[in-house]
Each structure stands twice: as structure tokens, then as C-alpha cells.
Amino acid sequence: MAGFGPGNPELLTLKALSALQQADAVFYDNLLDASYLDNYKAEKVYVGKRRGNHAYSQAEINNMLLEAALEGKNVLRLKGGDPLIFGRGIEEYNFLAERNVEVELVPGISSAMAAAADALVSLTARGVSSSLAFVSGHDLDKLIIPRADTLVVYMGASNQKPLAKIMIEQGWDEATPLVVVRNASYKDAETRRYTLRSIQESMNLLPSPAIMIIGWTAAETSQQLIKPAV
């Protein structure tokens, strides 16, 4: 089981690439650049949840992985981002390990790192941000927002405005800067900057898939960058 990273195949690790080259079967989900897999000989099975008609339940995915492994195939489960952050990699891992299937976990670049690099925003920064939290923004009813200096929101594209409102209600400064990155790691990545206040009135939001990076580090960096050259 390997993380593919945020989407751009250049962010695949050498270890994941090696697994891909050796695989007999690849079960993959929402990698936007899935045509990349055509370079490899393995049988490909799409088991993601975004394209509608091919949606499998988690139990079905587990069983498909198990069956392929029991057939003696070298199976690669390729997950977007990192398998252990906001995926359900551990459920698949546990299901297989409990059935005595040997599984190796290969980390991947998570979207937060790619979004930070695209937005030129450091996730931690000396004197500005010494803690960093990741949450999922797709279900605001269940969301508990940690008080970290920098907050990264995965899967929050449809909740950008209500999320900012909740954060202000919970005591975050309404002038707190934030940056939203769509298609992190891709050549067509887009970045927009707001504050917790301004995003609530914006007519110009980015649609999914988007990552939000919220905190003063988002502004500090840009202020430093517009300093005149020495």
C-alpha cells in the first residue's frame, strides 16, 4: 500500500514507483492524472469514490484486495496523498493483516505539503507558527478545530465560508490570513489569498479539490516576499 502523493506523478516516491513497476494489479483511487498508470503493465482497477458509477463500498474494496492477494498477485494499493492521513488506508491494512496477508506501507506526500509549496507558505515558521494541525472540512457538524498556529483544512472546498465563520466564532482573529490552493502540485494549480473575514464576502472561491492553509504564516511569507530586493 503506497501513497501516490497529491497528484503530480513527479511527487511519487522511488519506493512507490518501484512497487508500481513490479505490481501485477493496481487498485487506485482519485489520482487526477490516472493516465500515468498506463505506463505500467499491471491490471488497473479504479476503486475511488468521485466518479459516480464505479463506486465500491469499503467492504467491497477490502475483499477485492484480499482476493487479488490470495490469487498470488503482487497487489499495489495506490492511494492519493499519504495512506495514513484522511484516507481509509488503515482499515484496508488491518483487514488484510488480520487475514495474514503481508502488507507494506509506503508513505506519500500529503496534499498539505504540496499546497504549501505551491502557495509559497511555510506550514511552520520561526516566530510565527510553531504548531500545525490538519483537519477534514467536509463535515462541519463533527469538526473540532485545534488551536494550532497554522490550520490546514483538507476536503473543505464546499465549506470555505461557513468554516471561516465558525473559526471567528471560536475566537480566531478575523484578520487571520488564509490561502486556498486548488489542484495542488499540478501545473494548473491555483492559489487565492483571503482573511477569515474577507473570504465570507468573496465571490471568487475555488472549487474542489482545494486545500486551505489558515494562519499568520500565510501572510508573513508574502509580506517578506514583496520586500524590495537588496
Place this chain on the structure above:
Amino acid sequence: MAGFGPGNPELLTLKALSALQQADAVFYDNLLDASYLDNYKAEKVYVGKRRGNHAYSQAEINNMLLEAALEGKNVLRLKGGDPLIFGRGIEEYNFLAERNVEVELVPGISSAMAAAADALVSLTARGVSSSLAFVSGHDLDKLIIPRADTLVVYMGASNQKPLAKIMIEQGWDEATPLVVVRNASYKDAETRRYTLRSIQESMNLLPSPAIMIIGWTAAETSQQLIKPAV
């Protein structure tokens, strides 16, 4: 500027590898497997902070990078982990960008992901952990601990016991499980499990470099793993 990842060269990204192959000069820091760089023709300059006699200040590193770039060299700044998490990558980035040096940021696998994979602990897990925070544990006086479901502590090896004590004082359940991973991503990676209570009496701590993963996800996973096979 590229992240090398947690140490094992197999976790280098394809993009970082390509930068390494094309570089005239590589400025690198604490990559434990630095002999890996011998495979590449670039001039290598160690600018890390752990080996004592070769310690450079941040200003000196900035200037060395600038000078090499102004000489027209293709310069790779290779940082352990990810350049934008608990490194000072953004300071180097800003210094160079303000001086009109073209810099590209390439994300890397951060130690948390590698430690999680080694410990078989998911950083988030459905029903157990929906938020994840990263802090640096090297200066407890300045530490503010976010209330995330899972807390990952970087650079906390020398503060394992006092950190657990502080967390209990701040209201964390003393039965909260935690796992410490030394040499994450390496073949000789070591993993030890405790609770916030038990680590305070342990005679068996791992020395630096170690990552701590604290939260119920650390236990849930291991409990599932010891279920009998079906």
C-alpha cells in the same frame, strides 16, 4: 529546494531525484544516509547542525546558497523531511527570492508519515481521530499543545517524560496510548509503545532522532492487528 524525506533514499520523490541528477552543487543537512549523495556528481556541502564542527549560522547558509546561485550553478538545497515543516526552508527561500534568485520548492515526505508507517499507526482514523497536530518538542517552555485527536511530536526525544507529564496536567487522559519511533523509514527503525502514564516510569526510552505519535489511534490499530485471523 527539495525535501529529501525522513532519511531512507527510497522515499525521495522523482522530482527531487531529478534535481539531484542535474545539480552542480548540493547543500544538505542531516540526512543520516548522506553517503547516498556520493552517487551524484554535484559538489556536496554539508550545512547541517548536528555534527558540531561544521555548524554554519543561518545567515552563512543563506549567503553560501546565494553565492553559488550567482556563480550560475544549478544549486540544490536538500533538506531532511519537508522544507516547509520544522525546517527553516522558508527563510532560505525568502532570502533568495528577495534577491531575485529563481527558486522552486519541492515537497518531501515528513517524518510523521514515515513514523506512522513504521509503527502501523494511522495518523487519522475514522471514529478515532479526525484531527492531527504537529508540534516541536525541543523547547517545552514555548510549547502550546493543540487539542487534536492525534498529536505528533518532532524533535522531542530528550523531553519524552516531561512532555507526557505536561499533557496530563493539561487534561489529556493518562491512559492515552503513544508510540515512539526512532530512525523512521530506516531498516533499523525501532518502535516502542507506552501510555502518557507509563512512559513517565519507563527505563527504556529511545534516543534521538525520534518521533512521538500520541492519541487513541495508536492503540486502536494495534488492538485490531492482534485480532485472530478469520
